[in-house]
Amino acid sequence: MKDQPSTPPECEASSRPDWVPADAGAGFATRVVQGVSPELAKAERQSSAAAPRRRRLSVDDYATGVLARDPMVLGRAITLIESNAPAHQEQAQQLLAKLLPHTGRSRRIGITGIPGAGKSTFIEAFGCHLTELGLRVAVLAIDPSSSVTGGSILGDKVRMEKLSQRRSAFIRPSPSGGSLGGVARKTREAILVCEAAGYDVVIVETVGVGQNEVAVRSMVDFFLVLMIAGAGDEMQGIKKGVIELADAIVINKADGDNLPRCTVAQAEMRRVLHYLHRATEGWETPALLASSLTGSGVPEVWQMTEGYFTTTRASGALEKRRRTQAVEWMHALIAESLRTQFYTSPAVCARLEAVEHAVAHGRMPALAAAIELIAASRG
Ligand code: GDP
Numbered sequence: 011m012k013d014q015p016s017t018p019p020e021c022e023a024s025s026r027p028d029w030v031p032a033d034a035g036a037g038f039a040t041r042v043v044q045g046v047s048p049e050l051a052k053a054e055r056q057s058s059a060a061a062p063r064r065r066r067l068s069v070d071d072y073a074t075g076v077l078a079r080d081p082m083v084l085g086r087a088i089t090l091i092e093s094n095a096p097a098h099q100e101q102a103q104q105l106l107a108k109l110l111p112h113t114g115r116s117r118r119i120g121i122t123g124i125p126g127a128g129k130s131t132f133i134e135a136f137g138c139h140l141t142e143l144g145l146r147v148a149v150l151a152i153d154p155s156s157s158v159t160g161g162s163i164l165g166d167k168v169r170m171e172k173l174s175q176r177r178s179a180f181i182r183p184s185p186s187g188g189s190l191g192g193v194a195r196k197t198r199e200a201i202l203v204c205e206a207a208g209y210d211v212v213i214v215e216t217v218g219v220g221q222n223e224v225a226v227r228s229m230v231d232f233f234l235v236l237m238i239a240g241a242g243d244e245m246q247g248i249k250k251g252v253i254e255l256a257d258a259i260v261i262n263k264a265d266g267d268n269l270p271r272c273t274v275a276q277a278e279m280r281r282v283l284h285y286l287h288r289a290t291e292g293w294e295t296p297a298l299l300a301s302s303l304t305g306s307g308v309p310e311v312w313q314m315t316e317g318y319f320t321t322t323r324a325s326g327a328l329e330k331r332r333r334t335q336a337v338e339w340m341h342a343l344i345a346e347s348l349r350t351q352f353y354t355s356p357a358v359c360a361r362l363e364a365v366e367h368a369v370a371h372g373r374m375p376a377l378a379a380a381i382e383l384i385a386a387s388r389g
Contacts, residue, residue, distance in 0.1 A: 067083070067086060069101055069105050069108065070108075071083070072086070072090065072101075072105050073105060073109060075087070076105075076109060076203055076206050076207045077109075077112060077207070079207050079208050081180055081207075084180060084203065084204070084207045085180075085182070087105060087203050088182055088200045088203060090102050090105065091105075091106075091200060091203065092185040092200075102199070105203075106199060106202060106203075109202060109203060109206035112205070112206040113202045113205040113206055114205060114332070115205055115210075116148075116201075116204065116205045116210055116211060116212045117210065117211050117212070117231060117315070118201060118212050118214070118230040118231045119211060119212070119213050119214070119230055119231070119232045119233075119234060120213075120214045120215075120216065120226040120227060120229070120230035120233040120234065121213055121216075121234045121236060122215075122216045122217070122218040122222070122223050122226060122233070122234075122235055122236065122252070123217075123218050123235060123236030123237065123238075123262070124218045124238075125217055126238070127218070127236045127238050127262060128236060128238065128263055128302050129215055129217075129236055130169040130170055130215075131262075131302040131303065132236055132262055132300070132302040132308075133173070133213055133215060134169075134170040134171075134172055134173045134302070135302040135303075135305050136213075136302075136308055136311065136312065137149060137170065137173040137176075137179055137213065138172055138173055138176065139305075139308050139309055139312060140210075140211055141173070141176045141178045143312075144178075145178070145210040145211055146179070146180075146209045146211070147173070147178065147179045147180070147210070147211045147212075147213065148180040148181075148204035148207075148209040148211070148212045148213070149170065149173070149180070149181045149182065149212075149213045149215060150182050150184075150197055150200050150204070150212065150213070150214050150215070151183050151215045151216070152184055152194065152197050152214060152215070152222055152226055153183075153184035153193075153216065153222075169181075180204065180207075180209065182200065184197075185197075190221055190222065190225055191225075191342070191346060193225075194225040194226075194228075194229065195342075195343070195346070197214060197229065198229050198339060201214065201229060214226050218235070218252060223235075223252050223255055224255070227289075228335055228338060228339075229335065229339075231322070231328055231331060231332070232257045232315060232318050232319070233255055233256055233257050233258075234256065234257065234258045234259075234260060234311075234315075235252060235255075235256040235258070235259050236260050237259060237260070237261050237262065237275070237279070238261065238262055238263050239261060239263070239264075239268065239271040239272045239274070239275035240271055240275070253282065253283070253295075254286050254287050254289060255289055256289055257289050257293060257295055257318055258295060258297075258298065258311070258315070258318070259279050259283070259295065259296070259298070260297075260298050260299075260300050260307075260311055261275050261276050261279065261297065261298070261299050261300070262301070262302055263301060263302070264299035264300060264301050264306070265301035265303055265304050269299075273299070276297050276298075276299055279297040280297050283295050283297060290318075290322060290327055290331070291325070291327045291330075292321060292322070292325045292327055293318060293321055293327070296314055298310060298311055298314060351387070352383075352384070352387045355387040355389075357386040357387055357389060358386060358387045361382075361383065361386060362383065365379045365383060366379075
């Protein structure tokens, strides 16, 4: 039989506090146990006094720390970006302005796949391979499901344990809560901070459950869709158009008994890709096999990725994509800002409910209502 865990030593009768009845025995509901020894309490006080307190950082401190590649400051800079407090947002924007000249040099890679496709296992294998080649890798996650379901698909498990122990890797889970738009903005800004911190490759991971893929596609250079054989094409995104966003398809878990099925899936995927629109001008989307578990095919995925960057750099497609993305992002920010201004305007807040009611009951046309509210918001 296994040993029972040892219970805390009960106080000797002589050292019991005054409030314990003298005849405290089985009838006394509370067991009085030995507290922390005075020596231990003193040692703990000393060690907590010696521990450095979390100093508030200025924008310059953040910028210097990020540029000096200090992972602790990088983590705090991303926390600052993720904060919804107006003071933090202002600081974050100042920080981004300082870092902007140092951004743009990484390869931005998006990776998606349905839950269970093996994203974390793949990114772990892929990331470790890159670090072995001497590259610095940052992994960011987008998982707005956390705001819908109250739980995070990407964040719950201990993920990428090996990669997270490498000094040249940085892993950041998804910011919790918020709309997809909000999470996407924070992730875009986190990419810039990671670039300023000298990461050669920034991987943005997302669960393939809907709109997330489009958001990630709009912030990365190269978009990889991870699939598994036999999970149903429809479910994995062919009908949702996710394949058309992909610069590469990797069929994962191509190992053991599953290998023949994966080879068939690869041939089918190649046929499908032949008929689809290319995601990137001048680049034919390949379908590769890999096993994140054994590592086979992983170096080939990186070779193919490098081929993509060489090709699109030479053709100008990469530069063009980044320019388009930056302009689209600006428009998205304008739209978001106008929306916030509108819905927080006191005149709109005061009248919105009544106008909604009038529209719902057919007493006011939607267009007239919108015009009236917009006019009210402008005071
Ligand atoms: P995610 O939900 O997409 O992040 O998927 P995970 O990385 O958590 O993997 C889901 C399951 O698939 C886990 O049990 C992994 O061990 C397994 N898995 C991932 N990659 C491979 C692979 O290449 N081969 C095999 N046989 N199993 C794998």
